[in-house]
Amino acid sequence: MSSPRYDSIVVGAGAGGGIAACVLAEAGKSVLLLEKGDFITYADEPRDHLRNHRLSTYGHNTGPSLVGNPRVYVDPDGVERVVRPHEGGYSAIASGVGSGTAVYGGMAWRFHPLDFEMASTYGVPPGSSLADWPISYDDLAPFYERVEWEIGVAGGPPASKMPPRREYPMPRMPETKKGRWLADAANRLGWSTQAVPILANSVDRAGRPACSHCQHCVGFACPVDAKNGTQNTVVPRALASGNCKLEIGAAATSVTTDSTGRVTGVTYLNSYGVQVEVTSEIVVLACGAVETARLLLLSASPANPRGIGNAYDMVGRNLQGHVYTGATGIMPEQAYDGIGPGPNIATLEFNHGNEGIVGGGMLCDEFVAMPLHFLLNDRPAWIPSWGKAHKDWMRMAYRHALQVRGPIHEIPSSASRVTLSSDIKDSNGLPVARLSGTTHRESLKIAEFMRRKAEIWLKEAGAREIWSFPTTLGLSAGQHQAGTCRMGHDRTNSVVDESCRVHGHDNLFIADGSVHVTNGGFNPVLTIMALAFRTSEGILNRW
């Protein structure tokens, strides 16, 4: 079955793809926006504490379906397992319009300027693939600002460790008791802080209300549509332009090429399972770091025998995400306030400039915790896992606990990667992604350093008992997955150039976390979005 020709096809309607579709459509280009999943809405959201993107014990509240979409996960001991989307090792990103941006907590961090220059700042740890980005913070800064204003960020002034920038369009989320304790403690310690910036409305904006401060933010759809994702900002803009067709339930199966290897379009299975071939001048892939790499590998042809963009075996390598660390403490008075989303104050004191440490990370207080999430993740070793003592502890600790957590800037490894499974196939008969390797062990040193800082912060804030858990070496990808189509000047050790165009393919671009050279010491979504604006504007400038 064959369809009309489009100026451009964007595969994936998440953080990056939604923006690419909007920029291209508003510039007058016809756009086919393909999304494998469905719409993700609060009305369909049962708020199941065992089936959501924070805790997915028995399923998810988004796609992909648990049936027919497996991956192969190779654990650090080399044992292979077939895993379903809600199971450990799968590294699921929400499938649906908006993708993770419909259910995220929405921390809106810019990367630090030195996050783009890790190798030249610190050197390259042996065995790692640490490298500088081919672009700088200054290249991305104007596009960060576009995200902050066009998607919508609420927050305060930047920490002293960050460059000055235009103020956000909305004031910070209200300061909480926990935020005040931690801000005061940081001041006493001499640590710089800033209010956690959030991609949600703190006041009515863009025709949608202010955040209602519910207790089910991260992992769930927003009950009042105050959370700003691509599904309620740029995707509607793209559709309103009249130039964009959004097709849901459309799973891309290959990027098509002509006999010379030039990209001609995309084939996909529509929601009826019918294979459709569409052609376009430009193709933009935005399926997330795992599925974008998989799609390129699935698109092998005589002209591109190892997959598209993979002449040097780089597609799928450097898979990374975020190792998290932090600590929990018991406060003398109740810390719980139930004011969502929760993260209120952060310190950027330790993202860089730490003696003997490569980079570092950000720390902030936590989202309002689901009781089960708290129970499973925050019980100290000296509290029994069951019985009267456990119940007593839950009654005391849930409301007295104060948590500080954050991602560290991971040190990537080229052996951490996405390949195609040799034997496991999805419901469409296509080889599934196989995830293997671990983050580089230097990451553990950074996590340990940051864990101690979290404990110091809690102690200064007045916590009595404080505990934390060491990080173990493992594959890192998850919702912050990145790195599999690394950006670089040299086509022998990267996949896309500095404009996020696939080396050797002048009309194929990538607009998701795949292109991140390293993933910053912060939640990555603002960077994914800023790059998508930059990449899309770059496409238009040359068109």
Add this chain to the structure above:
Amino acid sequence: MVLSSSQFQILRAAMDRVVPADTDQGAWEAGCGDFLIRLLEDDLVDRELYRSGLDSLDKEANELYQNSFDKLTSDEQDDLLTSVEVGSVFTRWSVFPGLFFRTLVKNTMEGYYGSSRNGGNRDGLAWQMIGFEVTG
């Protein structure tokens, strides 16, 4: 039925030691049994692990106390479960005792502290108990 009536009685007694009743309801009254039955019916947990584990737990009680597990005192039940937790058993188990116990604890907690819609945490009692207030 996914469990026999005797397995059901053992399950009830064991769950009520995992989250015992005190000033707040215990696991069974909170609906953890209903929660687990749904998991078993939906094939989300291993039925054989439960069937065999519950039978073995009762056999263990008969061996050590000459009584059915659900007839033991709370202290005896706790002592027995503590031994099972660390795999220290006196009878032949066809499943790993520690695995059975960890699964029982995990599922009981999921029922007790999870969403009421899944069967446990009846009327949100566990959330009220710990002070997780849902306002919107």
